[in-house]
Amino acid sequence: xxxxQATTSxxxxxxxxxxxxxxYKSGLRALNKVDLEIRRGEIFALLGPNGAGKTxxxxxICGIANGSEGSVHVDGHDIVRDYRAARGLIGLxxxxxSTDAFETVxxxxxxxxxxxxxxxxxVHLERILRDLSLWEKKDSKIMALSGGMKRRVLIAKALAxxxxxxxxxxxxxxxxxxLRHDMWEMVRRLRESGVTxxxxxxxxxxxxxxxxRIGVIxxxxxxLVEEKHTLMQKLGKKQLTLSLQSPLESVPEGLRExxxxxxxxxxxxxxxxxxxxxxxxxxxxLRKLGELGIDFKDLHSSESxxxxxxxxLVRGGV
Amino acid sequence: xxxxxxxAIYRFEMARTFRTLMQSIASPVLSTSLYFVVxxxxxxxxxxxxxGVSYGAFIIPGLIMLSLLNESISNASFGIYMPKWAGTxxxxxxxxxxxxxxxIGYVGAAATKSVILGLLILLTARFFVAYEIQxxxxxxxxxxxxxxxxxxxxxxxxLWADDFQKLxxxxxxxxxxxxxxxxxxxxxxxxxxxxxxxxxxxxVVYLVNGFRWSFYGxxxxxxxxxxxxxxxxxxxxxxVVWWIFRTGWKLKA
Numbered sequence: 265x266x267x268x269q270a271t272t273s274x275x276x277x278x279x280x281x282x283x284x285x286x287x288y289k290s291g292l293r294a295l296n297k298v299d300l301e302i303r304r305g306e307i308f309a310l311l312g313p314n315g316a317g318k319t320x321x322x323x324x325i326c327g328i329a330n331g332s333e334g335s336v337h338v339d340g341h342d343i344v345r346d347y348r349a350a351r352g353l354i355g356l357x358x359x360x361x362s363t364d365a366f367e368t369v370x371x372x373x374x375x376x377x378x379x380x381x382x383x384x385x386x387v388h389l390e391r392i393l394r395d396l397s398l399w400e401k402k403d404s405k406i407m408a409l410s411g412g413m414k415r416r417v418l419i420a421k422a423l424a425x426x427x428x429x430x431x432x433x434x435x436x437x438x439x440x441x442x443l444r445h446d447m448w449e450m451v452r453r454l455r456e457s458g459v460t461x462x463x464x465x466x467x468x469x470x471x472x473x474x475x476x477r478i479g480v481i482x483x484x485x486x487x488l489v490e491e492k493h494t495l496m497q498k499l500g501k502k503q504l505t506l507s508l509q510s511p512l513e514s515v516p517e518g519l520r521e522x523x524x525x526x527x528x529x530x531x532x533x534x535x536x537x538x539x540x541x542x543x544x545x546x547x548x549x550l551r552k553l554g555e556l557g558i559d560f561k562d563l564h565s566s567e568s569x570x571x572x573x574x575x576x577l578v579r580g581g582v
Numbered sequence: 583x584x585x586x587x588x589x590a591i592y593r594f595e596m597a598r599t600f601r602t603l604m605q606s607i608a609s610p611v612l613s614t615s616l617y618f619v620v621x622x623x624x625x626x627x628x629x630x631x632x633x634g635v636s637y638g639a640f641i642i643p644g645l646i647m648l649s650l651l652n653e654s655i656s657n658a659s660f661g662i663y664m665p666k667w668a669g670t671x672x673x674x675x676x677x678x679x680x681x682x683x684x685x686i687g688y689v690g691a692a693a694t695k696s697v698i699l700g701l702l703i704l705l706t707a708r709f710f711v712a713y714e715i716q717x718x719x720x721x722x723x724x725x726x727x728x729x730x731x732x733x734x735x736x737x738x739x740x741l742w743a744d745d746f747q748k749l750x751x752x753x754x755x756x757x758x759x760x761x762x763x764x765x766x767x768x769x770x771x772x773x774x775x776x777x778x779x780x781x782x783x784x785x786v787v788y789l790v791n792g793f794r795w796s797f798y799g800x801x802x803x804x805x806x807x808x809x810x811x812x813x814x815x816x817x818x819x820x821x822v823v824w825w826i827f828r829t830g831w832k833l834k835a
Contacts, residue, residue: 326676328676360669
């Protein structure tokens with residue numbers, strides 16, 4: 265990776281990715297000039313289909329893989345030149361359940377804390393294990409734990425050195441509903457304590473529940489980064505489409521107060537409205553159309569979901 | 583220097599050793615004892631002394647070297663191969679540690695275990711044969727130097743291996759033959775002249791003879807040449823490890 269000037273990112277960015285690319289000898293481009301800023305203290309959800317580059321991006325930021333070009337700064341520290349400071353701030357919960365089967369839970373979290381250069385602190389480790397309902401299991405060997413418990417152990421390991429940025433790579437993949445809700449709860453508590461959280465997921469529901477902002481990655485490129493609320497507003501929009509009996513040349517004067525769009529051939533009128541308002545204005549519109557003698561042969565309404573937006577983005581639309 | 587990380591890795595590895603005490607300490611001690619019984623006590627009593635040293639005593643340095651090389655390599659290679667195999671290597675790669683710290687942790691633990699093992703075998707030998715140690719300081723120095731060097735070598739094998747078979751192949755196919763043919767059980771002066779020359783290309787000859795010199799004050803090759811060869815191999819291994827970590831070979835995508 266080329267060294268890049270001390271970063272021009274905004275002061276509230278805790279992770280700043282600039283022009284990051286990753287290609288393999290086979291010619292595969294896993295990431296293509298990714299620019300991304302994660303704000304301090306937010307929960308950021310990175311959405312994307314399998315193979316989009318989510319894990320590659322996280323792996324490079326955390327030091328597990330090397331980028332081909334571009335730079336990453338974590339709280340102002342370059343992840344290559346100043347890797348100690350950068351990595352010390354990061355905790356990573358990987359997607360795979362990779363654990364030391366023969367170790368006890370306690371030994372493994374103690375190991376993680378030491379590895380990240382922190383002096384032993386049994387009080388902190390106890391608190392983490394209690395928070396994750398692992399305290400009773402602290403002397404169990406990891407191989408004796410269920411899949412969900414192993415996932416918690418990985419989270420405990422990632423939190424052992426008190427990171428400021430936590431990466432959760434598909435944290436709830438293959439996890440039952442109850443544990444999923446526990447995990448969401450824990451993520452919220454962490455955020456309240458000031459930890460920035462970046463999670464990847466392909467459950468849209470998860471992003472909706474948790475995230476402050478949502479980024480969508482596809483084929484190694486970031487195709488959208490938006491506040492969840494902005495996205496939700498798009499989500500909250502409904503459209504009513506009227507197929508007219510006879511085409512119009514323009515939207516009649518009497519209908520100016522409704523935001524209407526006329527299709528190119530004049531055959532269809534589309535009315536976009538907010539489902540969250542009390543008065544949708546549909547009744548008035550239809551009455552007015554009657555008064556003006558505009559007849560329609562068909563009508564249908566549609567609602568865009570985050571899923572629709574996601575799918576169309578991923579297919580290269582929107 | 584991330585001292586906490588070195589300590590964490592070292593303790594983790596030592597804990598692994600003690601968890602598998604039978605396999606890691608007891609079994610090499612037992613198999614070496616068998617060598618003493620067979621070659622030292624049973625057959626050795628019918629063999630003549632070599633350079634004034636009884637055969638049973640003569641083979642002690644070679645037997646310790648045999649275990650030391652095998653155990654150093656298998657310890658260190660397993661130590662780093664297991665996280666790769668289990669996937670837990672992600673944590674090591676994402677931690678704020680330098681390769682120097684990683685190597686000190688893993689190689690230090692593997693070498694510590696080998697040295698303990700070597701000393702245990704030395705103690706065990708006492709039950710079977712009488713021996714003397716003329717240069718105890720050099721004996722320890724050779725023991726530690728060899729343990730560190732071959733733990734480093736094992737560490738490289740562990741990084742290189744991508745299946746369990748590769749992990750076993752070097753100790754089994756390279757180290758064991760070299761040790762058996764490296765003068766552990768005989769003086770190279772007992773060989774025909776041509777083989778005496780060929781044997782000098784075997785690095786283990788220098789290890790065994792240096793070590794034997796520290797016991798009995800005599801060896802087939804000069805002790806300085808022995809020490810030089812061992813240090814040389816140590817430097818080669820350090821160079822290879824440095825290159826691996828710098829390039830991320832077999833470690834980072």
